[in-house]
Amino acid sequence: LAPLAAFGWVMGTHLSLYPGVLIIPLILLLGNGPDAPPRKLFLQRRCSKGGKNPSSDSSCQEEELFNQSKLPITFSWKPVIHFLFWASIWSVYVLVLCGISVKQNGGMLEMFKSTYGFILTVEDLSPNIGVLWYFFAEVFEFFRNFFLIVFHMNILVMILPLAIRLNHRPCFLAFVYIAISSMLKSYPSVGDSALYLGLLGWFVFELADLQFSFFLFWGCVGVSLLSPVMHNLWIWRGTGNANFYYATAMAFACFQIVLVVESVSAILNYDRKLRKLSVTKPVDGKS
Amino acid sequence: MAETEVSKKRKRPIVRLAVLLLSHSVLVSVICCTAGVFGLLLLPVLAKNTYISENALMPGSASSMLSNQEVSEANKLIKELNNLHSNPLGATTESHGIIAKYMSNLGAQVNNHKFHPQLNQFHPLHFFSGPDSGVMQENSTRSLYGINTVGIIRAPRGDGKEAIVLVTPYNAVKGGVRETLSLGIAYSVFSLLTRVTWLAKDIIWLVADSQYGEYAPVAAWLRDYHTPAFSNLDSLNTETCHVGNNNFESKISYGIRRSGTMAAALVLGVAYGNENEDTLGIYAEASNGQMPNLDLINIVHYLAVHRQGLRVKVEQFHWLLNSKWVKSLGEVFESLGKMVKTLNPDWKLGISAADYVEGAATLASSLYHQALGVPTGPHGAFRDYQVDAITLEFSLRISFDRLDRRNDFLLHGGRLIEGVIRSVNNLLEKFHQSFFLYLLTSPSKFVSVGVYMIAFALLVAPLPVVAASLYAKTLDLNPTSEKDKSATSNELGSVLQSWKWLNSVKTVFVVHFWGATVSLLPYFISQIPDSDPTTNFSVWILLSILSLEILRWILVSPSSHIYGLPQGEWAILKSATISSFFIGLGLMSVINFATAEIGALLMVPMALMAHPLKLDVRGQSLRSILRMICNLVLGVISFPPATFFVFKGVIEGFSGIKAGDFWNWVESLWAWNSATYLYIGMVHLPCWVLCVQILLHPC
Numbered sequence: 005l006a007p008l009a010a011f012g013w014v015m016g017t018h019l020s021l022y023p024g025v026l027i028i029p030l031i032l033l034l035g036n037g038p039d040a041p042p043r044k045l046f047l048q049r050r051c052s053k054g055g056k057n058p059s060s061d062s063s064c065q066e067e068e069l070f071n072q073s074k075l076p077i078t079f080s081w082k083p084v085i086h087f088l089f090w091a092s093i094w095s096v097y098v099l100v101l102c103g104i105s106v107k108q109n110g111g112m113l114e115m116f117k118s119t120y121g122f123i124l125t126v127e128d129l130s131p132n133i134g135v136l137w138y139f140f141a142e143v144f145e146f147f148r149n150f151f152l153i154v155f156h157m158n159i160l161v162m163i164l165p166l167a168i169r170l171n172h173r174p175c176f177l178a179f180v181y182i183a184i185s186s187m188l189k190s191y192p193s194v195g196d197s198a199l200y201l202g203l204l205g206w207f208v209f210e211l212a213d214l215q216f217s218f219f220l221f222w223g224c225v226g227v228s229l230l231s232p233v234m235h236n237l238w239i240w241r242g243t244g245n246a247n248f249y250y251a252t253a254m255a256f257a258c259f260q261i262v263l264v265v266e267s268v269s270a271i272l273n274y275d276r277k278l279r280k281l282s283v284t285k286p287v288d289g290k291s
Numbered sequence: 292m293a294e295t296e297v298s299k300k301r302k303r304p305i306v307r308l309a310v311l312l313l314s315h316s317v318l319v320s321v322i323c324c325t326a327g328v329f330g331l332l333l334l335p336v337l338a339k340n341t342y343i344s345e346n347a348l349m350p351g352s353a354s355s356m357l358s359n360q361e362v363s364e365a366n367k368l369i370k371e372l373n374n375l376h377s378n379p380l381g382a383t384t385e386s387h388g389i390i391a392k393y394m395s396n397l398g399a400q401v402n403n404h405k406f407h408p409q410l411n412q413f414h415p416l417h418f419f420s421g422p423d424s425g426v427m428q429e430n431s432t433r434s435l436y437g438i439n440t441v442g443i444i445r446a447p448r449g450d451g452k453e454a455i456v457l458v459t460p461y462n463a464v465k466g467g468v469r470e471t472l473s474l475g476i477a478y479s480v481f482s483l484l485t486r487v488t489w490l491a492k493d494i495i496w497l498v499a500d501s502q503y504g505e506y507a508p509v510a511a512w513l514r515d516y517h518t519p520a521f522s523n524l525d526s527l528n529t530e531t532c533h534v535g536n537n538n539f540e541s542k543i544s545y546g547i548r549r550s551g552t553m554a555a556a557l558v559l560g561v562a563y564g565n566e567n568e569d570t571l572g573i574y575a576e577a578s579n580g581q582m583p584n585l586d587l588i589n590i591v592h593y594l595a596v597h598r599q600g601l602r603v604k605v606e607q608f609h610w611l612l613n614s615k616w617v618k619s620l621g622e623v624f625e626s627l628g629k630m631v632k633t634l635n636p637d638w639k640l641g642i643s644a645a646d647y648v649e650g651a652a653t654l655a656s657s658l659y660h661q662a663l664g665v666p667t668g669p670h671g672a673f674r675d676y677q678v679d680a681i682t683l684e685f686s687l688r689i690s691f692d693r694l695d696r697r698n699d700f701l702l703h704g705g706r707l708i709e710g711v712i713r714s715v716n717n718l719l720e721k722f723h724q725s726f727f728l729y730l731l732t733s734p735s736k737f738v739s740v741g742v743y744m745i746a747f748a749l750l751v752a753p754l755p756v757v758a759a760s761l762y763a764k765t766l767d768l769n770p771t772s773e774k775d776k777s778a779t780s781n782e783l784g785s786v787l788q789s790w791k792w793l794n795s796v797k798t799v800f801v802v803h804f805w806g807a808t809v810s811l812l813p814y815f816i817s818q819i820p821d822s823d824p825t826t827n828f829s830v831w832i833l834l835s836i837l838s839l840e841i842l843r844w845i846l847v848s849p850s851s852h853i854y855g856l857p858q859g860e861w862a863i864l865k866s867a868t869i870s871s872f873f874i875g876l877g878l879m880s881v882i883n884f885a886t887a888e889i890g891a892l893l894m895v896p897m898a899l900m901a902h903p904l905k906l907d908v909r910g911q912s913l914r915s916i917l918r919m920i921c922n923l924v925l926g927v928i929s930f931p932p933a934t935f936f937v938f939k940g941v942i943e944g945f946s947g948i949k950a951g952d953f954w955n956w957v958e959s960l961w962a963w964n965s966a967t968y969l970y971i972g973m974v975h976l977p978c979w980v981l982c983v984q985i986l987l988h989p990c
Contacts, residue, residue: 208790221796
């Protein structure tokens, strides 16, 4: 499992820089085991059922379910180190192959500049469905580096808090990372949105109570139909300008943000509901 | 309990307002719809007088320089053209040779432009691409060609970067005095402009060969003008042409000479009229409801009325002028205006009944022609390249054979054109000051987009409100049913309950896909050789019904009824229908506002009022019976062919209607790449089918 995961991660990061943040959910997934149930809930079921797990050595009381002094660590580092080893092998392999093939075109430095450097420095400002091109068309040269740092930190800053909050659900963490990076990356496209919308089906039970799902759906349909019309009005007919097209891009970003926020809150509500059920059930079972 | 208190404190005023709106959605929709219709009827009262926005134009501030000398030269040209007695095959080349000779005698640069007229093609998706993606078909239409003669005056003091274009469509094959008179006016102006000192832009005079229609030569010339082709076609294009009787051998070289960007274009035409005075007709609509800048129309109107004494008219619907209810509405508005004036003399909302009737007839015609999306003259070709252009049609009282009347006409018409060119000559930038989006209620009154958008917004505003309230109602129905289900299927059932709306959305998408299929069917039907419009129309209807049944059988699964509440399912379907219709209307209002306005007038009442007939029959109250009758009437009228036939019958009488008329009308829409055709096929028709499905819903 680990070599395959390492290969996928290395290829994803090599092709476009942003799947690199998926290393965190990967590590969590490999460390906990791919089929592990969410850790906090597993803890409570185990405690309430009264020590089914042989690896625990502490007696826990049913009344104090939230005060656990000794958490049995089920996180094993061995698969993670295995994964990192394989990731380094694959990345060295890919870089060597690239080095051989780009030797006559300027070498590795040139390759890094034109691929990762291009993504990071946002050189080309053609209109796309993202929100970056308009900003960088207006920014003064003096402040360009500052704004570059701000926009890239926008994604990086969200990694750690999400990892802390959602570390018991690494698959959903991966989904949220993909959603955020496809929205805020420097050159987004509709294909990136298609990737995470497809992954939405993975959580269809957990996201059953997604609020505003109807409104979000019709909003997305409306914006995706309006966007080519505004583009035509701007470029071909000449009766619109860039603001029309950028307004649809902003509306699209708004809908994506609402989707991400609502899905995270829906997952957390689902976890709370499960926790409540797992607390009340043994009480009912007992009495 | 603590949580509910906290949540109550957190409800902000905007959430409370939204909840209030949703709970009174019926009242809101009735008020908004009536306000929208009332706003539309009020538009002729709200029209403002036109004014020249661009200060540089200054129309009529210089005295006209056209004199009888130019008129007599024009008479020479007219006489020579009328005396051509050749067969139709040589008529074009001979007449164009004469015109070219006269042009080059004046000192202008002449070139001939050869074009191949493109026959009507079916490409409705042309809207999403540029105007020049129509490639010349080399093999099929090689035999048919036309020749445009173009003369260019280079401005002595200008830099050659801008040009003003005069277009005169001329059908040499048909001939006649009327055709040559427009050439006479243009020639008199052209000859004057070779001698003036104030010219800052180049003047291009295009004599378009209109034997294959007036629009095609202009569009072909514009396409070749704007797409430079770097090849040695020039050497291949010189041909020797022999004309039988006169042994008139001339080497005609084809090519294209260019000047610069076009500031404005005027298309001239002359028509026989039976008016009481000399009139000038202005046609402004281009494809997809685009209009030229209002300043261009303002200049022409000002100069025609205040300098040349012509009467200006724009198209009107004559059947509205005679209709009784418009007259009574006009009287109501007149009395309302008087009442408002007594309240506050500063408010000038008064309008006389006759003015209202005229304004309403012109407004309806303006709205209809913009909504069709078909250009009303050859000036439409210019709009694709963002050049403002209008068509001017002169019509005189008596026939043109009397020489003194003809000279008078040439003088006045020529002075008008010279005045317009002099004004446009003053421009430093393109027309940008005045409005691009407007409706005319008379040649000197207009309604701008900021005013007519309000009526449309009021009409369309109930749609999202009703959709949201229906969806909220079905959500409220869910918790009561959960208690009925057993505990084991609770989780699965509740999950599928909250995603239940996906079934209705699937139905909506299937119907829209069917709508797209129906829009594409005429391409295949028109390939059937030798079929008359009635057969085509009936084949189209049969194939549409067949495809609808096939799609329904394949794609809509019967399993959706298992988890659905019988009460709530039609409500979700109606909510989804209204949402998709709202999105379609919004999109169309960006593309062509007039189509969206007429489409909303026809379809919004039906979409809002749709209610299953079975429930109404069971209801048996006055309200439900009224609603049932309204639904049935609206359901019949909103069907696009039915609307067409009803209106045609009301306007022209029910005796002469044939089924093929609808096919001809739709054919004109798709032949001109009008987005209205796509709207009818992909927004109006699917919404109608879905509303009928709601009406016939088995509960």
